[in-house]
Amino acid sequence: MRTSIATVCLSGSLEEKMSACAQAGFDGIEVFEPDLVASDLTPEEIRARAERLGLTLDLYQPFRDFEGVTEELLEANLRRAEARFQVMARLGIDTILVCSNVATATIDSDDVSAAQLRRLGDLAAGYGVRIAFEALAWGRYVSDYRRAWRIVQLADHPNVGTCLDSFHILSRGHDPAGIEEIDGAKIFFLQLADAPELSMDVLSWSRHHRLFPGEGEFDLGAFLAHVLRTGYDGPVSLEVFNDTFRQTASGTTAVQAHRSLFTLADETARRFPDAAGPSTVPDLQEPAGVDFVEIQAEDTRDVEEALEQLGFSFRGQHRTKRVRLWSAGGARIVLNEQYARGDEPHLSGLGLLYGDVETAEQRISALDVPRMPRPMQAGEQRLPAFATPHGPQLFLAEAPAGGGEPGWVEEFEHGFAPEDGSHLGAFDHVNLVSSWETHDETVHFYGSVLGFEKGPVNQVASPHGLVRSRVVRTADGTVRLPFNVLPAVHEQKTEHVALTSDNVLAVAHRARKRGMRFLPVPANYYDDVRARFDLDDRYVDLLRSHQVLYDRDGRGEFLHFYTRRIGGVFFEVVERIGGYDGYGADNAPVRLAAQSRLDDAAGR
Numbered sequence: 001m002r003t004s005i006a007t008v009c010l011s012g013s014l015e016e017k018m019s020a021c022a023q024a025g026f027d028g029i030e031v032f033e034p035d036l037v038a039s040d041l042t043p044e045e046i047r048a049r050a051e052r053l054g055l056t057l058d059l060y061q062p063f064r065d066f067e068g069v070t071e072e073l074l075e076a077n078l079r080r081a082e083a084r085f086q087v088m089a090r091l092g093i094d095t096i097l098v099c100s101n102v103a104t105a106t107i108d109s110d111d112v113s114a115a116q117l118r119r120l121g122d123l124a125a126g127y128g129v130r131i132a133f134e135a136l137a138w139g140r141y142v143s144d145y146r147r148a149w150r151i152v153q154l155a156d157h158p159n160v161g162t163c164l165d166s167f168h169i170l171s172r173g174h175d176p177a178g179i180e181e182i183d184g185a186k187i188f189f190l191q192l193a194d195a196p197e198l199s200m201d202v203l204s205w206s207r208h209h210r211l212f213p214g215e216g217e218f219d220l221g222a223f224l225a226h227v228l229r230t231g232y233d234g235p236v237s238l239e240v241f242n243d244t245f246r247q248t249a250s251g252t253t254a255v256q257a258h259r260s261l262f263t264l265a266d267e268t269a270r271r272f273p274d275a276a277g278p279s280t281v282p283d284l285q286e287p288a289g290v291d292f293v294e295i296q297a298e299d300t301r302d303v304e305e306a307l308e309q310l311g312f313s314f315r316g317q318h319r320t321k322r323v324r325l326w327s328a329g330g331a332r333i334v335l336n337e338q339y340a341r342g343d344e345p346h347l348s349g350l351g352l353l354y355g356d357v358e359t360a361e362q363r364i365s366a367l368d369v370p371r372m373p374r375p376m377q378a379g380e381q382r383l384p385a386f387a388t389p390h391g392p393q394l395f396l397a398e399a400p401a402g403g404g405e406p407g408w409v410e411e412f413e414h415g416f417a418p419e420d421g422s423h424l425g426a427f428d429h430v431n432l433v434s435s436w437e438t439h440d441e442t443v444h445f446y447g448s449v450l451g452f453e454k455g456p457v458n459q460v461a462s463p464h465g466l467v468r469s470r471v472v473r474t475a476d477g478t479v480r481l482p483f484n485v486l487p488a489v490h491e492q493k494t495e496h497v498a499l500t501s502d503n504v505l506a507v508a509h510r511a512r513k514r515g516m517r518f519l520p521v522p523a524n525y526y527d528d529v530r531a532r533f534d535l536d537d538r539y540v541d542l543l544r545s546h547q548v549l550y551d552r553d554g555r556g557e558f559l560h561f562y563t564r565r566i567g568g569v570f571f572e573v574v575e576r577i578g579g580y581d582g583y584g585a586d587n588a589p590v591r592l593a594a595q596s597r598l599d600d601a602a603g604r
């Protein structure tokens with residue numbers, strides 16, 4: 001598969017964009033006309049630079065508002081086109097994208113548009129140029145790829161073909177299965193973009209919110225399979241207009257973009273082996289659970305105090321490193337004081353258990369996820385570590401056969417056996433934060449690289465703005481990672497670790513006796529809960545005396561409480577009763593407001 005990307009996807013100057021694309025491993029680029037016009041490089045210099053970088057220049061785009069016009073306008077449009085063909089000759093580009101007329105078309109006729117494209121084809125032939133006609137979703141008359149293809153068929157010119165763009169097709173809900181009726185040799189170009197589901201006008205959606213494949217909601221695997229079944233073998237190109245990527249580092253975005261194409265090819269190969277050849281990426285594998293969470297700080301004592309109050313046991317000090325282990329049930333928390341001078345407690349690592357670590361490692365590595373080297377001593381278990389887009393490192397550990405604890409636990413000494421009757425089970429979820437710059441890439445990382453399911457996007461009100469939140473999880477729910485995107489004013493990145501319990505009230509009671517200070521829940525909350533769920537007074541009093549929050553869905557009930565924030569982390573203990581599958585989303589604004597009150601009181 002030849003990979004390509006439109007320069008409009010990236011920030012920076014044309015030179016910077018070209019370097020970033022080459023560095024990330026793209027084979028070619030689409031030259032977006034405004035990038036060319038704003039560049040002080042001559043077309044010849046751009047061509048030479050592309051050659052030096054090993055990039056092909058695959059497409060010149062866009063050429064607007066050509067067809068469906070009066071004869072007089074057509075003459076002017078042909079002159080306009082000829083000037084572009086001359087520039088293309090200097091660039092060495094042989095294909096131009098002509099998008100359907102949005103502004104000047106006055107004639108709604110396939111025959112007229114076809115005849116006009118045929119004239120353009122004749123002119124283009126003289127320059128060795130091919131016309132790739134694309135239906136924009138908001139085209140004046142041509143807004144459907146099937147109509148664009150009909151017009152191309154009527155034009156019946158060797159230099160006139162079509163350009164398929166997944167956004168225009170899927171945003172309008174047009175059935176992509178019809179692509180298979182197109183002659184693959186007449187598909188002159190293929191552009192892919194994903195997008196979140198939004199209800200807004202399609203032009204704004206397209207110009208500001210497109211995403212790389214796997215970051216949004218479109219089924220691009222099925223889309224690509226339809227295109228490949230036509231025999232199309234040209235470049236598979238990304239064309240993503242997005243406000244975030246226009247202002248984030250082009251090098252990072254290009255790597256993210258390239259990875260998205262490879263995971264898409266992998267997904268397509270796995271789901272549609274008839275259409276795409278076998279995948280070159282090692283298999284996906286569901287993790288068996290969260291192995292451990294690592295918290296790093298210059299001084300971890302406050303965190304350890306909270307863990308003790310919650311019912312965790314101190315399991316020991318690492319043989320060679322300033323690292324300590326606490327556990328409760330199957331939840332292991334590693335406290336790392338190394339390389340943390342001046343750092344408040346923060347979540348620095350997440351370990352996942354895999355049945356086959358080697359294959360998982362090969363897959364992540366094949367998808368260009370950077371490795372994080374960790375100093376290791378002889379005799380220690382090697383835990384492959386990778387950088388995540390959102391910050392903490394990801395570790396892969398061998399799931400112990402037949403349950404029990406993973407081998408690395410033995411590297412910790414002078415600790416105690418786990419406390420009996422802790423009423424704590426395992427990690428329920430780890431609530432992480434991604435910045436607005438990294439959120440889409442993070443969703444792609446867990447969704448397409450690791451194969452987690454992506455939940456719906458939710459919005460939660462906090463006193464300082466809306467928090468966007470989205471859960472990624474394994475199908476069986478053993479690993480659940482809700483991600484929050486904080487409003488810009490939140491400087492403190494706060495993440496939390498939620499533990500399952502079979503008796504939240506008992507855990508809360510014990511923690512209070514051991515001196516824990518809970519996140520205070522306002523009285524109004526309990527009045528509201530009583531009314532909303534028609535709970536009995538005595539039960540609500542019990543919840544209130546333990547500062548425990550309540551939720552219920554069609555399947556069951558949810559009890560949970562929060563500790564106060566310790567630096568950038570806090571803990572939650574949750575009890576799922578029946579088949580409750582949520583996270584107490586209605587309680588999140590209450591938590592955020594309570595945390596904010598404490599922060600204000602502390603002058604933070």
Ligand SMILES: O=C(O)c1ccc(O)c(O)c1
Nearest residue numbers: 062097099134165206207
């Ligand atoms: O938004 C646009 O104008 C535009 C231009 C060229 C394209 O290929 C496209 O898909 C959209």
Ligand SMILES: [Mg+2]
Nearest residue numbers: 134165191239
């Ligand atoms: Mg397009």
